[in-house]
Amino acid sequence: MASIKDVAAEAGVSVATVSRVLNEHPSVSAAARARVLAAVEALGYRPNAVARSLRTDQTHTLGLVISDVLNPYFTELARSVEEEARALGYSVIIGNADERPDLQDHHVRNLLDRRIDGLLVSPTDGGSPLMLDAARAGTPMVFVDRWIPGVDVPVVRADGRAAVRDLVAHLCGLGHRRVAIIAGPAATTTGRERVEAFREALAAYGLELPDAYIGQGDFQAESGRRVTEGFLDLAEPPEVVFAADNLMALGALDAVRARGLRVPDDIALAAFDDIPWFVHTDPPVTAIAQPTGELGRAAVRALVDRIEGRPGESVTLPARLVVRRSCGENPTPVQRSTS
Amino acid sequence: MASIKDVAAEAGVSVATVSRVLNEHPSVSAAARARVLAAVEALGYRPNAVARSLRTDQTHTLGLVISDVLNPYFTELARSVEEEARALGYSVIIGNADERPDLQDHHVRNLLDRRIDGLLVSPTDGGSPLMLDAARAGTPMVFVDRWIPGVDVPVVRADGRAAVRDLVAHLCGLGHRRVAIIAGPAATTTGRERVEAFREALAAYGLELPDAYIGQGDFQAESGRRVTEGFLDLAEPPEVVFAADNLMALGALDAVRARGLRVPDDIALAAFDDIPWFVHTDPPVTAIAQPTGELGRAAVRALVDRIEGRPGESVTLPARLVVRRSCGENPTPVQRSTS
């Protein structure tokens, strides 16, 4: 691969001049510029980003450590992050933690070793010393979706409280009283908050959330299945199951189907995080939709602000309830149908 | 951030000795090794991967340019690629081409500039000069899922011919005669091959695939919707629609639902690529499943073989038909139900 020296030789100038042309430094004669450009073209030269990064101490790369790529919510988040980053002149390296703290740590270390300019994290747990140290040491960082309390890092997330209240109102309106939740890991903020918001909203309607109706999941489908089976085994099973993310809802659907039961006739279902497939499941699933694309873009903007020396603010956007048919009641005045 | 010089100073040795300890060079005394390790620990030193890459000309990084991250098939592929790469000591940088040749080119250029050790590509089109040049110039490269004919690069893919024959047999068994396909872009191998395989299989059953029944899609949901609407507008609409990927199947489902029609009663549906959601759609979708995880792992192994100087072979694995209810017939002997 041709290096800057080859270009300099071909153009009959010094490497300094080549570098100036490439970086649009004003102080280069038109003649020199033309010769350099011709040499670049002739050799098919492309600057070595590794060498450039070493010298400038900038990689123009963002790290994104995500909890689970297979979760469509995070996939969409990753996509919007990459888009906005590209628009701002950055590349993104994605690390998939698979909800495992050890993997999360592996990726954070890897990204830090590669000297990424900034880190976007959706933490799987309370944060490893590695990550906390990096934050303290001044590595530009932004939390997205989930965060770690007590760490001085901007947070970009959705607030689902209002939407959860809407959901509870919807459930009560349909006459449901015994409602259960499949919670996310207590180590995550979203895991805790969704339970809290749900409990508070229920309280406003005079309903309780007994311990037996709080199942401990891990945001993955399998745990949704397991917890739902537990609920169905109860002497008095809940009338509604609210899954704290879309994958656990999928697991719940599996469990219900495996028993030969039907949603919403035998048990109702709602989920946090809306995804395109929920329109086409049987039945379509009532869900709380986050403004995912906006979150990703806002997170990148906040991070790049930090990197480039500007403040970089936290952002909270509202989520909203999307009512479909999985909790009962037909939104359209027709007979129950399969569609 | 501490550099190797700081460690050397702290340990009272030269940078060469530090480097030797870090790289497990045999010729270092136990005493020196211990002092270096202590210094590394004390300073929280981590080697700068950028500097190391510049010197060694290896980044231990693979580039993966994927057609569309939002497609669950590719998401799963990306995940398995990352897993296998990690097991072999490599990181992966993913570039999402969104089925756009210009974006694909952007990512290939970016990855090449970053001097990745090897490139995994699922080409969106016939290949830009940039990519072809890189292949010719000897950049280790492997095509996965899709490929570009006439380029000397190993290909890791699934062969769907047998599964498509099974599908056609299934359709004929159900009495369907007028079958249509939503094809992928003609610029992609999978776009062409799936139509070809379908046509051949139909021929074996004495059926034709008229031009009016070949809709041109682009592997994205919206095109599936559009093409399906076209089919439904025909004087004699097809009895079956076969979507060449899962997103176009989703679009087809949208279009059918928008007309107030039902699958499979009014029109049957099948798809290439199976995904977890197809179990839960209404109705569950009959699909051709690829061994996605195996493909990703095999592709990484082939690429790493190439990088490390071994041959690196093409791999073709069989796909298989998964029959569900979207083409009609109830696999279980019960009445039509919603589940």
Added chain:
DNA sequence: CCCGTCGATGTAATCGATTCCACGAACCCA
């Protein structure tokens, strides 16, 4: 006892860029 070998270590070149500094030429204004 001397020389060759081997093990441990340091010095310095190197990878491919960026950028500070110095230098010469041209130009401007008094």
Added chain:
DNA sequence: TGGGTTCGTGGAATCGATTACATCGACGGG
């Protein structure tokens, strides 16, 4: 016409690692 700018350019240091080569001391064999 002379001194001070300004502009274009090249030389060389630098980023943080790896590694070829030199050096030096200890040790073993003849």
